[in-house]
Amino acid sequence: EINALWYNALRLMQRWLDEASDQSDASRMEHAAECARDAFNRRFWNPDRGHLYDVVDREHGDDPACRPNQLFAISLPHAVLAPMYWRPVLDTVERELVTPVGLRSLSPRHPEYKPTYRGDLLTRDAAYHQGTVWSWLIGPYVDALLRVRGEDGGVRRVLDGLVAHLRENCIGFVSEVFDAEPPFTPGGCVAQAWGVAELLRCLLLTER
Incomplete structure (x- = not known):
C-alpha cells in the first residue's frame, strides 16, 4: 500500500504542476510515476x-502473505497495478479475505493466521494483523469491485453484513474489528469512525 500511495502522490503532483503550467516539473513527476509503476x-x-507479494526484498526473501493491503494497488484513483492483474488479485482477495463484515487481515492459509480476536492485550495485539477482520477495509474492496466489474457486479450486496451490524452491538455504529471466522464476533472499539465512514461512503457510491 505504501507503493500504491506513493504512485498516487506522484500522479497528483504531476496534475497539480500541469495545472500550474510548470511543465518541466510535471514531466519530472510523470517520469518518476512511470518508473514507480x-x-x-x-x-x-x-x-x-x-x-x-506483501513485502519484497526482505532479508529472507519476498513475503508471499496474502493481505488486503494489495487492494490499494487497484482501488486508489491512480491504480499502480497493471489492469491485466486486477481480476486475479480481486478473485484471490474474495476467495481468501472477504467476509460479510469486512476483510481478513491475513489469509487463513497462512501458518500465522489467528481466527479470533480475544484474550488479554498481548493476545489480541498478536491477532490484530494476523487474520482479524477490519470493517473499514470494505471501502477499498468496494472501490476495486466498481473499477473491475462495474456497477452491475452486485456491489451493493457486499455491504449487507455491515448494514445489518448497525442494528447490533452499538446501535447505529460499526465495530472496529471482528473475528475472522463465523459468527464474526465484533471486537475492539464498538463505534469506529473509519468503519462508519467507509460504510457510509460505499452506500453513497452504490446508491441508485
Whole structure:
C-alpha cells in the first residue's frame, strides 16, 4: 500500500504542476510515476499465487502473505497495478479475505493466521494483523469491485453484513474489528469512525 500511495502522490503532483503550467516539473513527476509503476508491477506480482507479494526484498526473501493491503494497488484513483492483474488479485482477495463484515487481515492459509480476536492485550495485539477482520477495509474492496466489474457486479450486496451490524452491538455504529471466522464476533472499539465512514461512503457510491 505504501507503493500504491506513493504512485498516487506522484500522479497528483504531476496534475497539480500541469495545472500550474510548470511543465518541466510535471514531466519530472510523470517520469518518476512511470518508473514507480514499472518497478511495482515487475517486483510485486506473484505469478505462483495469483496475487501481490506483501513485502519484497526482505532479508529472507519476498513475503508471499496474502493481505488486503494489495487492494490499494487497484482501488486508489491512480491504480499502480497493471489492469491485466486486477481480476486475479480481486478473485484471490474474495476467495481468501472477504467476509460479510469486512476483510481478513491475513489469509487463513497462512501458518500465522489467528481466527479470533480475544484474550488479554498481548493476545489480541498478536491477532490484530494476523487474520482479524477490519470493517473499514470494505471501502477499498468496494472501490476495486466498481473499477473491475462495474456497477452491475452486485456491489451493493457486499455491504449487507455491515448494514445489518448497525442494528447490533452499538446501535447505529460499526465495530472496529471482528473475528475472522463465523459468527464474526465484533471486537475492539464498538463505534469506529473509519468503519462508519467507509460504510457510509460505499452506500453513497452504490446508491441508485
